[in-house]
Structure formats: C-alpha cells, structure tokens
Amino acid sequence: MHIVDRRLNPGGKSLPNRQRFLRRVKDVAQRAVRESAREKDIKDLGKDGRISVPGDGVREPRFARQPGTGHQDYILPGNKTYVEGDRIERPPGGGGGGGAGEGGEGSENGEDAFHFVLTREEFLDLFLEDLELPDLAKRRLAVVETEGLRRAGYTVSGSPANLALSRTLRNSMSRRIALKRPKLEEVAALEAEIAAAEAAGDPRLPDLTSKLMELRERSKRIPYVDPIDLRFRRFEPYPKPIAQAVMFCLMDVSGSMTEHMKDLAKRFYILLHIFLTRRYKHVEIVFIRHTDKATEVDEETFFGSRETGGTLVSSALVEMKRIVAERYSPDDWNIYAAQASDGDNVSSDGPTSTELLRAHILPACQHFAYLEVGDENGPRAGFVEHRTTLWRTYEALAKAGEPLAMRKVNHRRDIYPVFRELFGRKDARAEA
Amino acid sequence: MVASLSRTKSTAPAPGELLFSGNDWDFETIRRIHDACEAVAGPELGLSWYPNQIEIITAEQMLDAYASIGMPLFYKHWSFGKHFAQQEASYRRGLMGLAYEIVINSDPCISYVMEENTATMQTLVIAHAAFGHNHFFKNNYLFRQWTDAEGILDYLDFAKGYIARCEERYGHQAVEHVLDAAHALMSQGVHRYPRKKRPDLASEQRREREREEHGEQIYNDLWRTLPAKAGGQKGDPALERRRALLELPQENILYFLEKVAPRLRPWQREILRIVRLVAQYFYPQRQTKVMNEGCATYCHYRIMNALSQKGQLSEAAYLEFLTSHTNVIRQPNFDDRSFGGHNPYALGFAMMQDIARIVEQPSQEDREWFPDIAGTGDAMAVLRDCWENYRDESFIAQFLSPKLMRDMRLFHVVDDPDEPEMRVEAIHDERGYRKMRRSFARQYDVAWLDPDIEVVDVDLEGDRRLILHHKALNRITLQREDARRVLQHLADLWGYDAVLKEVDPASGAVLVEHTASARPLFF
Numbered sequence: 001m002h003i004v005d006r007r008l009n010p011g012g013k014s015l016p017n018r019q020r021f022l023r024r025v026k027d028v029a030q031r032a033v034r035e036s037a038r039e040k041d042i043k044d045l046g047k048d049g050r051i052s053v054p055g056d057g058v059r060e061p062r063f064a065r066q067p068g069t070g071h072q073d074y075i076l077p078g079n080k081t082y083v084e085g086d087r088i089e090r091p092p093g094g095g096g097g098g099g100a101g102e103g104g105e106g107s108e109n110g111e112d113a114f115h116f117v118l119t120r121e122e123f124l125d126l127f128l129e130d131l132e133l134p135d136l137a138k139r140r141l142a143v144v145e146t147e148g149l150r151r152a153g154y155t156v157s158g159s160p161a162n163l164a165l166s167r168t169l170r171n172s173m174s175r176r177i178a179l180k181r182p183k184l185e186e187v188a189a190l191e192a193e194i195a196a197a198e199a200a201g202d203p204r205l206p207d208l209t210s211k212l213m214e215l216r217e218r219s220k221r222i223p224y225v226d227p228i229d230l231r232f233r234r235f236e237p238y239p240k241p242i243a244q245a246v247m248f249c250l251m252d253v254s255g256s257m258t259e260h261m262k263d264l265a266k267r268f269y270i271l272l273h274i275f276l277t278r279r280y281k282h283v284e285i286v287f288i289r290h291t292d293k294a295t296e297v298d299e300e301t302f303f304g305s306r307e308t309g310g311t312l313v314s315s316a317l318v319e320m321k322r323i324v325a326e327r328y329s330p331d332d333w334n335i336y337a338a339q340a341s342d343g344d345n346v347s348s349d350g351p352t353s354t355e356l357l358r359a360h361i362l363p364a365c366q367h368f369a370y371l372e373v374g375d376e377n378g379p380r381a382g383f384v385e386h387r388t389t390l391w392r393t394y395e396a397l398a399k400a401g402e403p404l405a406m407r408k409v410n411h412r413r414d415i416y417p418v419f420r421e422l423f424g425r426k427d428a429r430a431e432a
Numbered sequence: 433m434v435a436s437l438s439r440t441k442s443t444a445p446a447p448g449e450l451l452f453s454g455n456d457w458d459f460e461t462i463r464r465i466h467d468a469c470e471a472v473a474g475p476e477l478g479l480s481w482y483p484n485q486i487e488i489i490t491a492e493q494m495l496d497a498y499a500s501i502g503m504p505l506f507y508k509h510w511s512f513g514k515h516f517a518q519q520e521a522s523y524r525r526g527l528m529g530l531a532y533e534i535v536i537n538s539d540p541c542i543s544y545v546m547e548e549n550t551a552t553m554q555t556l557v558i559a560h561a562a563f564g565h566n567h568f569f570k571n572n573y574l575f576r577q578w579t580d581a582e583g584i585l586d587y588l589d590f591a592k593g594y595i596a597r598c599e600e601r602y603g604h605q606a607v608e609h610v611l612d613a614a615h616a617l618m619s620q621g622v623h624r625y626p627r628k629k630r631p632d633l634a635s636e637q638r639r640e641r642e643r644e645e646h647g648e649q650i651y652n653d654l655w656r657t658l659p660a661k662a663g664g665q666k667g668d669p670a671l672e673r674r675r676a677l678l679e680l681p682q683e684n685i686l687y688f689l690e691k692v693a694p695r696l697r698p699w700q701r702e703i704l705r706i707v708r709l710v711a712q713y714f715y716p717q718r719q720t721k722v723m724n725e726g727c728a729t730y731c732h733y734r735i736m737n738a739l740s741q742k743g744q745l746s747e748a749a750y751l752e753f754l755t756s757h758t759n760v761i762r763q764p765n766f767d768d769r770s771f772g773g774h775n776p777y778a779l780g781f782a783m784m785q786d787i788a789r790i791v792e793q794p795s796q797e798d799r800e801w802f803p804d805i806a807g808t809g810d811a812m813a814v815l816r817d818c819w820e821n822y823r824d825e826s827f828i829a830q831f832l833s834p835k836l837m838r839d840m841r842l843f844h845v846v847d848d849p850d851e852p853e854m855r856v857e858a859i860h861d862e863r864g865y866r867k868m869r870r871s872f873a874r875q876y877d878v879a880w881l882d883p884d885i886e887v888v889d890v891d892l893e894g895d896r897r898l899i900l901h902h903k904a905l906n907r908i909t910l911q912r913e914d915a916r917r918v919l920q921h922l923a924d925l926w927g928y929d930a931v932l933k934e935v936d937p938a939s940g941a942v943l944v945e946h947t948a949s950a951r952p953l954f955f
Contacts, residue, residue: 001466002540003459004487007547013496014516020604021513058514061616061917063883063902063910070908072847075872077774078765079843079859086856088845116517117524 021058022122028053033123051123052115149235158232171229181222182215190215244282245366246328247272250316250339253289253307257342261373265340266303267415268371272338275419280334286323290316292346296323311344313390314352321360330364337361338369343388350393362402370394370406371418451744455550462486465555466562472738473563477731478812481566482541482581486558489544494530495520497544501714502534504542505588507595507706509611535561537569537717539581552749556756559735564728571820572723574716577626584713591706598699610700613921614686614707621686621708622715624879674892683886685900685922686711694896695927704925719823719878726780727819729761733781763840783827786836787815797834825880829873834865844868883910885932896928903937909944910934916946923948 022029032051082088154164190212197205249269251262269285276283287302288294291309294316320337328335345353362368372391387395391406398404407418451468452461466484473479489497499516500506523530532549536542543561545554569575580587599607614621631639675681682688686708690701717724736757740750763778764771787805790798791814794806805814818827837860844858844867857871858864874880884903891897900922902910915932923930927950934944 001463001470001483002485003462004485005459006487006489006493006544009493011490011492011496013493014499014512016508017499017510017513017516019513020508020510020608021517023604024510024608058510059917060511061914061921062619063885063918064914065883065908066911070849071906073857073871073875074845074847075774075842075868075875076766076845077763077840077842078767079841080767082843082856082859084856084859084861084864087853088856089853090847114514114518115521116514117521 025053025057028057029118033118050115050117054114058114149237152234152236154231155234156230156232158234162232162235164231164233167231168225168229171231172225175226175229176222176224179222180218181224182219187212187215187219244284244332245276245280245334245336246284246286247276248320248323248335248337249285249287249302250320250337250341251287251289251302252291252311252313252316252341252344253302254291254311254344255308256311256344257373258375260375261340261342262303264373264409264411264415265371268340268409268419269338271415271419272336272369276336284328286320288316288319288323290319294319310346311341312349313339313341313345313393314349314356317353317356317361321356324360324364335365336367336369337365338371340371340373341390342374343372343390345389345393347389350389353390353393354397357397357404358402362397362404365403368404370404372406372408374408374410449744450746451555451739452551452749453746455552457551457554461551462488462554462558465551465558468739468744469555469559469563469735472735473559473567473731476738476812477563477734478816479563479567479731480570481563482539482570484562484566485540485542486562487542487544488547490547491523491530494534494544494546495523497534498530502536503588504536504585505592507588507592507611508599509615510608511615533557533561535565535569536584537565537575537579537581537713538584539570541566541569541581550752552745552752553756555739555745555749556732556736556753559732560728563735564731565724567731568720568724568727568819571816572716572720572823573821574719574823578716579713587709591710594706595703598703602699607703609924610703611707613925614704616918616921617685617689617925618707618711619882620885621684621704621711623684623687623712624715671889675889678890680890681886681888681901683884684708685885685887688887689922689925692890693926696925700925715878716823719825719876722774722776722780722783722824722876723819723822723827724780725776726782726784727815729757729777729781730784730815733757765841782836782840783831784815786833787811787818787831790833795835801833802831824876825873825878828876829869832869832872834860837865837868842868842872844871880905898922898926898928898930900930900932902932902934904934904943905937907936907943912944912946916948919946919948920951923950926950 029051032053154167190208194205194208194212196202197208202208247269249265251257251265253262273283273285285299287297287299289297289302289307290312291307292312292315293309296319316339324330324335357368370390372388391408394404394406398406409415409418451464457465466486473481495516497504498519499512501512506512530546532546532553534544536544541562543558543566545557545561549557569579569581575581595607595611678692679688686704689696690704690708693701696704736745736750736753739745745753761775761778761781763775788811790802790806791808791811794802799806808814818831822830840860842860843856844864845854846857847854858868860868884905885900887898888901889899891899900919904910910932919930919932929947929949931948932946933942934946935942
C-alpha cells in the first residue's frame with residue numbers, strides 16, 4: 001500500500017481545458033460581454049463575470065431517444081394504495097403529451113443558454129480584446145522608461161555623503177577590540193597615576209612612564225578609524241517602468257450641456273478608467289470642469305452640479321497645464337486626457353486653445369481624446385454637416401498631425417464603439 | 433511533489449485499541465486504518481484486490497478530476513473545460529457537494545480521498561473504495577473481459593501525449609473537429625460482445641474442405657427436385673461479400689469509421705481509436721452501477737461494523753459513520769419531492785443484504801425462489817460469486833427477491849401514449865413479482881437503453897453513401913436536433929453523405945430519415 005500526498009501538486013490541471021473552452025466560445029462570449037457592457041452600469045463592469053452563451057456552440061450532441069414519447073415503463077418505489085389495473089392521470093410536467101411538440105422541443109433545447117462565470121481577468125481580456133495603448137512605440141508599459149536607484153548593500157568606496165556611519169564604526173570597534181587598542185580611560189587613568197607618583201616620589205615612576213609611552217605608541221599605531229573600516233551605502237540603478245497614470249477628465253459644464261450629454265461623458269470616462277487600471281498599477285483621476293473659468297473639483301461635483309456661464313475651453317487647458325506642472329511630471333506619469341464637450345466655444349478662444357494644446361498639453365500627454373457629445377436624437381436633419389466651433393479648432397490640429405483623437409457620440413450605445421476606435425490598434429486607425 | 437511512504441512493518445493495532453481518536457489524521461493514521469480494514473477484508477470477507485494506492489487531494493483537485501471523468505490524466509478538450517466551469521460554479525454556490533473519494537480501475541488501484549474528510553470518513557472511504565470497489569474491479573467478469581487495469585494509465589498517458597502532439601502538428605482546430613465528432617459517437621463506440629476472431633487462411637481452407645466432404649456425404653439427388661422457396665432468392669453474392677468484408681452490420685460506429693472510412697488520415701484514425709478505447713474502458717462501469725456500488729457499500733458496512741466490534745472505532749466515530757451511511761443509502765419514495773429515480777447505492781446495498789439474509793436465514797418463500805443459495809450458510813461466498821459473474825441487468829433479474837420488492841413497495845406503471853391514462857401494470861404481489869422483476873432488470877440493460885443504431889451498408893458503387901439504421905424500439909424515434917448534429921459529425925468523418933433511417937423493427941417501415949453531407953472540415 002502506498003500513500004501519496006497530491007495536495008502539493010500544481011493545481012489548475014484543467015486550465016488548458018478551460019482555455020480551449022473559452023477559445024471555443026470566444027465569439028459568443030465576446031458578444032455577451034459587449035452586451036453586458038451595454039446594458040449594465042459601466043461602473044460595475046467586470047465585477048461580476050457571469051455571462052451566458054447560447055448553448056448551441058458548446059452543445060455535445062449524442063444519439064438519444066426522444067424523451068417522453070412512446071411506450072414507457074416505470075418501476076417506482078413506495079407504493080401505498082395502488083393495485084394492479086389502477087389508472088393514474090399523467091402528471092402535468094412529464095410523461096404524456098410529449099408527442100405533440102416534437103419539433104418544437106428540439107429547437108427549444110437548442111437555445112438553452114449555458115451560464116458560466118468568467119474571472120475578472122478573462123472578462124476584461126475579452127472586453128478590451130483588441131484595444132491597445134496608443135503611442136506605444138514611445139512608452140509601452142513593458143519597455144523600460146526611466147532608471148531608478150535602489151539600495152544594494154555596502155561598498156568599500158564611495159562619496160563621503162554615502163558613508164554608512166554605524167556600519168563603519170561597527171567595523172572600527174571590532175578591529176579596535178581585536179587589536180587591543182588602549183582605551184582613552186586607560187590612558188587617562190595611567191596619566192593620573194603618574195602625576196600622583198610624581199608628587200609622591202614613587203619609585204615605580206619610570207615603569208609607569210614607560211608603560212604610558214607604550215600605550216600612546218600603540219594608540220598611534222592602531223588608529224581609531226582606519227580606512228579599512230570604511231563602508232559606504234551602495235546604490236544600483238534599476239529600470240523603473242512608469243506604472244502610474246493620471247487621467248484628466250475635462251468637461252464643459254455650462255448650461256448647454258444636458259444631463260444626457262454628461263451621462264455620455266461619464267460613461268466614456270469610466271471606460272477609460274477601467275482601461276487604465278488594467279494597464280497601470282496606480283491611476284489617479286483629476287476632474288476639471290469649466291465654463292468660462294475652470295476649477296478642479298471632486299467627482300461628485302464634477303458630474304452633479306451645474307454652472308452657468310460662457311464657455312472658454314482654454315481655461316480648462318490652462319488649469320490642466322498648471323496641475324501637470326505642479327503634481328504630475330510627465331517623466332513620472334503617463335498622462336491621459338479626455339475632454340467632453342458639446343462643442344461650444346467662444347470663437348476668439350480658438351487660437352489660444354490651439355496654442356496651449358500644441359505647445360504644452362499634447363507633448364505631455366500619452367493620449368488626448370476629444371469626445372463631442374450630442375443630443376440623444378442625433379444630429380437634426382439639415383445640421384448633418386454642422387461642425388461646432390471646438391470641433392473645427394481641433395480638427396485643424398489633428399490635420400496638422402498632432403496626436404489628437406476626436407469623435408462624436410450621440411447615444412449610449414455608441415460609446416463603446418467610439419472608445420474602441422479611439423484606442424484601437426494603430427493600423428486599424430490608419431485605415432479610418 | 434510526491435511524498436510516498438514505504439512500508440516498514442505491519443502497524444495494524446491490536447484489537448481493542450482505537451485506530452484514532454478525534455477527527456484528525458495523518459499518514460500514520462491512514463496506514464493504520466488501511467491495515468485494519470485489510471485485516472477484515474481479507475480473512476473475514478475473503479476479498480481479493482489490486483494493491484492499493486491512496487492519494488490525498490484537495491477540493492480543487494477533486495474538481496479537476498471531475499472534469500476529466502475521474503481519470504488522473506486525460507487528453508485536453510473544451511468539453512472538459514465546460515463541465516469544469518459548470519461544476520465549479522455549482523460547487524462555489526454551494527449547490528453541489530463533492531464526492532468523498534474517486535476510485536480508479538487500475539493496477540495498482542488508485543483511490544483519491546479528500547483532505548477535508550475526518551478520520552472516520554477516511555476509514556469509510558478506504559473500506560468502500562480501496563477494498564469494495566477494488567475487489568469488484570479486479571473480479572467482475574465485465575471488467576476482466578473489457579478493461580486492462582494494468583495498462584490504462586500508461587495508455588491514457590500515451591493518448592494525452594499523442595493528442596497534444598497532433599495539436600502541435602495539425603493545429604488545435606483540426607484536432608478539435610475530430611474529437612468533437614468522436615465524442616458525439618462515443619456511446620456508439622463500444623463493442624457489446626466479443627468479436628469473432630478473424631479466420632486465417634489455413635482454418636478457412638480446412639473448413640471449406642470439411643463442408644464439401646459433408647456435402648458429398650449427405651448428397652441426395654432428391655433435393656434437386658424440390659421447387660425453390662417463394663422469394664427464397666439468395667441475396668446478391670457481391671453484396672453479401674461486401675458486407676462480410678466490411679463486417680456489416682456493425683454497431684460499433686467508431687470502430688467502423690476507424691477501419692474503413694476512406695478519407696481519414698492515420699492520425700485521425702488514431703484519435704478515433706483513442707476515444708473508442710476510452711469509451712470501451714468505461715462501458716463496464718455503466719453496466720454495473722448498482723452492483724459496483726452495492727458491493728462497495730456492503731463491504732464498507734461489514735468492515736466498519738467489524739472494526740467497531742473489535743473496539744477499534746469509538747462510539748462517536750461509529751455514529752458518524754452510521755449518519756453518512758444512512759445518507760448514502762437513502763431512497764426517497766416516488767411521491768417524494770426529492771425522488772430522482774432509484775439510488776444505486778440503496779438498491780445495491782439492499783440486495784446484497786437481502787442475499788446474505790437468504791443465504792443465512794431463508795424463509796419458505798426464499799427456498800422456493802432461490803433453491804440454489806437459500807440456506808447454504810456462507811453469505812460471502814455467494815456474494816463474491818455474484819460480484820464476479822453478473823452485471824446489473826442479470827443480477828436484478830436473478831436475485832431481486834419478493835421480500836425486497838415488498839419492502840421497497842415497488843410497483844410498475846406503464847405509460848402508453850395511445851391510452852388516455854397511465855396504468856399500474858403490476859405491484860408487489862404474487863402475480864406481479866416476476867413481471868416486475870423482468871421489466872426492472874431491463875431498465876438496467878444498457879444495450880436496451882441505448883438506441884440501437886448500426887451501419888448496415890455502404891453504396892460503394894454509387895455515391896459512397898453510408899447507410900445506418902436505427903431500430904426504433906417501441907417506435908420511439910431519436911431526438912431530431914441531436915440526431916441531425918451527430919449525423920453531421922458522422923458524415924464529416926466518413927467523407928461522403930450519410931443517411932440514418934429510423935426503422936420500426938416490427939413492420940420494417942421507415943419512420944424518419946435523416947441525411948447529412950460531409951463538410952470540407954477534415955479534407
């Protein structure tokens with residue numbers, strides 16, 4: 001007899017099976033995920049990975065008899081009152097009546113959905129499937145971007161600023177003890193003794209004096225701190241990926257923005273947030289709202305309150321520039337910005353905004369997305385060709401080759417496709 | 433990591449000494465438990481078993497094992513992932529408990545036991561699986577005839593590696609198509625009877641000579657003058673020859689495809705063979721569910737009681753054992769909400785106990801019904817003989833006693849769609865016993881339960897269409913949608929059209945006809 005402890009065996013033995021299963025249902029699963037993204041609050045996206053796929057693709061057909069048809073025999077336990085020849089009515093659910101709906105039953109079975117739970121990872125993987133970071137060439141996450149320094153033990157040479165004092169003194173003390181360097185008190189005591197002997201005319205005086213000479217000699221030969229004791233803190237450079245990102249949400253909150261437009265903007269921001277939290281360890285959000293002047297606010301105020309006033313886009317850009325300069329150095333942070341607006345702007349503000357974007361904002365940003373939110377009912381007839389002030393401003397920039405993505409959105413269901421377009425793979429965008 | 437303990441000396445404790453106290457156990461406890469069970473199973477019950485290998489696993493590993501139909505290693509396929517997802521979901525939501533053990537028909541016999549089990553439960557599962565099931569696997573004629581306990585793990589290892597290599601060489605998609613198709617035909621991939629040996633030339637010639645000699649000996653010119661039978665035309669000899677060459681009719685469809693499908697490539701045939709052999713390996717288990725569980729349950733019951741009598745189990749442990757034992761053999765009545773058919777544990781255990789009673793304390797009725805075994809005195813000898821030589825169907829047909837039918841209050845209901853109501857055909861009385869026992873046994877006849885489908889012919893000279901017949905028992909046809917899908921898989925493997933006719937065996941009328949054409953998936 002053998003006893004084998006398998007508990008420590010690597011788990012996940014059926015992981016390859018699960019991967020095959022997911023690959024099999026990928027198309028339908030992806031559709032289901034998109035569906036749930038559309039219907040659920042985007043806030044909760046990915047928290048609950050339960051999805052159901054139509055049973056069709058994962059059906060395992062077998063030759064089996066049509067249940068509930070034909071002549072059936074049942075042997076059942078627990079008879080109480082029946083005797084031979086009794087008649088029993090068919091129970092409503094099973095047994096009889098099956099013959100009627102033969103074909104119908106078959107197709108019903110075919111549509112049986114199969115429910116299963118995706119892990120958050122799998123869910124988002126499907127969700128973000130073919131999205132990739134824009135401008136990856138420059139700062140792909142995996143690629144080393146900056147170098148940091150970190151402590152790496154001690155070294156015997158270095159600059160005085162890096163002297164490791166306690167380590168050095170520890171070495172010095174052990175050396176002094178080992179080599180029996182006379183202690184200061186010892187020398188002082190001997191000197192006192194000599195002074196006393198001199199005064200008393202002690203005959204041991206020459207002895208003591210020679211001993212003192214010896215001690216002094218020894219102290220001189222064995223220094224208190226020797227170069228051999230010195231230790232310096234050692235630092236070594238290491239590649240430091242920028243694992244943090246900041247996301248600027250800019251929004252026009254002037255009276256012309258309806259609740260519907262804000263809702264659209266919000267959904268876009270949340271999607272962006274999910275996207276970023278997936279790529280970066282640490283993501284911060286800055287909310288800047290503006291009318292004709294801009295302020296940084298918290299999330300609730302950002303979406304909740306309404307302001308009145310004109311619209312001056314450059315004010316928000318100035319505010320963003322200030323915050324970037326103060327808190328988010330582009331060397332340490334990946335900066336993403338998404339601006340939502342209904343497109344209104346004071347026409348005189350155009351050149352100012354353009355200049356701000358070109359000179360300050362865009363060079364600092366990984367990505368700048370402009371989302372023009374519109375009425376739920378879509379562009380009114382006759383206004384199809386209408387271009388808003390802001391759109392025209394940005395369009396000029398984009399045409400000049402600046403890394404600026406811009407889209408129009410009218411309905412909630414457009415958000416996801418637009419998001420995919422904005423953050424889609426480079427080649428896909430090149431075609432567009 | 434494998435921590436294997438080597439055997440040093442027998443550690444079976446003296447009678448009267450507790451095997452363990454409390455719920456905790458370690459490997460030493462497991463060893464003591466195993467040795468104590470062995471001391472009962474060998475001398476007292478006369479069991480014989482493959483060497484035991486007991487493996488401790490976690491709940492997660494148990495789920496893994498579920499996903500690969502209980503085998504320790506298996507090839508990869510999406511359907512196992514699907515089952516895993518299903519089971520994991522219902523396990524996580526607390527809808528499903530996990531088995532305490534899984535036992536594998538291999539030599540050495542591997543029993544997986546869960547680490548969560550208490551010491552009492554470990555004793556129970558070791559007695560149940562490592563001795564009960566193990567004895568059954570080693571001795572039952574079906575297992576001996578159809579399975580190779582020694583080679584199965586090596587074979588599965590080969591299968592896993594082979595399919596993985598195929599995936600690498602021919603791509604996941606291609607392998608998946610073949611496996612999908614093979615799985616769909618899995619239950620039509622078993623030999624139900626031993627095949628006749630292929631005759632060799634020498635014996636064929638000898639038989640031919642003998643036949644001629646015999647014909648000459650009994651030659652009588654009178655026979656020539658008899659008029660030919662009406663319609664007695666012998667079939668077309670070419671057709672006969674073709675059917676003989678193709679071994680038609682053939683009910684093992686996977687075997688047929690593996691051997692004669694014209695367009696399959698060698699690796700595809702090998703995959704069909706793997707699926708077919710796995711199906712064949714599991715076929716005996718389907719036929720012996722009641723007996724297998726009955727045997728194991730009876731063994732654990734005897735062993736646990738013996739241990740308790742020897743003072744090796746504490747009262748608390750014995751009560752814990754009784755609780756789970758009674759849970760296992762619970763049989764709800766037909767009108768109970770939780771009724772879901774017959775519980776094989778309950779039925780098996782009840783029959784084993786009943787047989788022991790008949791052997792040891794028969795009533796007059798038993799002597800009439802079971803003259804061979806009633807009162808012979810050695811219950812274990814009779815039971816061992818049953819376990820060796822029967823399967824569920826024959827076992828029930830032979831040994832279900834009137835007393836047990838009365839105790840279980842069995843009755844037989846017939847649901848005939850032509851009649852407005854269901855009819856009670858028989859109950860547990862003098863007139864009903866035999867009728868009921870016959871129908872009951874038939875419900876455990878796998879060959880009767882599975883639809884009877886066989887390859888009957890191939891149109892070799894025409895469009896190579898494969899012709900299959902389903903003998904629709906009681907005119908029950910196949911589920912259309914599934915039949916269509918399976919037939920599609922079949923046609924894909926065959927490479928040409930396939931037609932499945934559902935035939936009423938009584939009248940020979942064709943009830944339904946399904947057709948499918950091969951898709952260009954494989955070729």
